[in-house]
């Protein structure tokens with residue numbers, strides 16, 4: 001049987017009594033999981049179509065998950081079939097959601113029609129999302145001036161509160177309407193939605209009675225997408241909520257930067273520039289500090305900086321010992337600040353001496369080793385002792401780093417390389 005569609009004639013009715021004619025098991029293996037679909041004698045729920053999502057609400061208190069029109073039947077997909085029997089049903093529509101979707105949909109007609117009128121660029125697809133809605137305009141050349149012009153023109157049409165008129169037209173007469181897009185084929189009657197004098201579009205969705213109900217239309221962004229321009233927009237109360245959110249954020253920035261709201265953008269950019277300058281200065285200081293600490297480390301080990309040959313064969317001091325079978329010295333040094341500073345000091349020391357440095361960060365349970373001597377291979381020196389203590393890591397002949405699971409393992413590794421190193 002055909003379900004009587006009341007979503008056009010009584011678009012925003014909150015509840016209605018109807019009859020459940022049929023209950024169908026539904027959703028086995030779908031994203032809903034097993035649930036039920038019911039067919040009603042009449043419905044106020046809009047099934048997904050024309051780019052508009054299906055309505056939500058309840059039927060006999062059971063949540064309505066989706067509404068789909070299939071083979072001429074309108075299936076109301078419910079979260080459960082518990083207590084569901086054919087007979088009387090109480091339909092309750094989520095009117096807030098429907099009103100919002102209706103507003104977004106009407107705004108989409110208005111925006112697509114306005115951009116076409118101003119620039120000749122057609123809308124090729126649309127999407128009404130829960131956050132933002134989009135239209136894809138068939139051109140990559142959509143300048144900001146056009147978007148502003150379209151927004152202003154749409155605002156005027158909203159302010160003038162033009163009626164939205166629904167025409168029912170047989171296909172043979174459809175040529176009498178200046179349609180914005182190609183009408184559907186094979187329909188007995190084509191539904192044409194007109195924004196009085198501004199836009200004519202074949203559409204099966206729900207639309208506001210007049211443009212004033214859109215309240216406001218805001219373009220959020222425009223970006224290139226698959227050879228088209230995707231324009232994001234919001235309308236209606238979404239603009240109010242968006243404005244509140246933006247205002248709240250601007251107020252936080254305005255207070256923090258002691259800047260009037262209209263100047264927060266340039267104030268943030270100036271702050272970022274200043275921060276970048278400070279970061280560069282800090283980096284320079286850190287590098288200079290690392291060179292200083294590297295020189296102090298070499299000094300403690302009795303190595304004269306800039307004399308790479310001096311690194312070889314110097315008598316051992318407490319933290320260093322000659323590597324067995326070679327003249328390479330292995331210096332082990334604890335770096336209290338952490339591995340990032342150890343890396344800076346290691347790189348600086350590597351430029352000053354050909355000795356091998358193993359820098360230990362007990363804080364980070366890590367070590368980093370450096371050596372610029374050509375015949376040295378840190379992997380051969382460090383890999384086995386590291387793995388013997390459960391450490392993980394790797395590197396090259398001139399740089400090697402590792403991480404240990406706990407302080408005991410790192411300490412045992414440190415002692416073993418000091419002993420064998």
Ligand SMILES: [Zn+2]
Pocket residue numbers: 050105106109193203204205206207
């Ligand atoms: Zn529509």
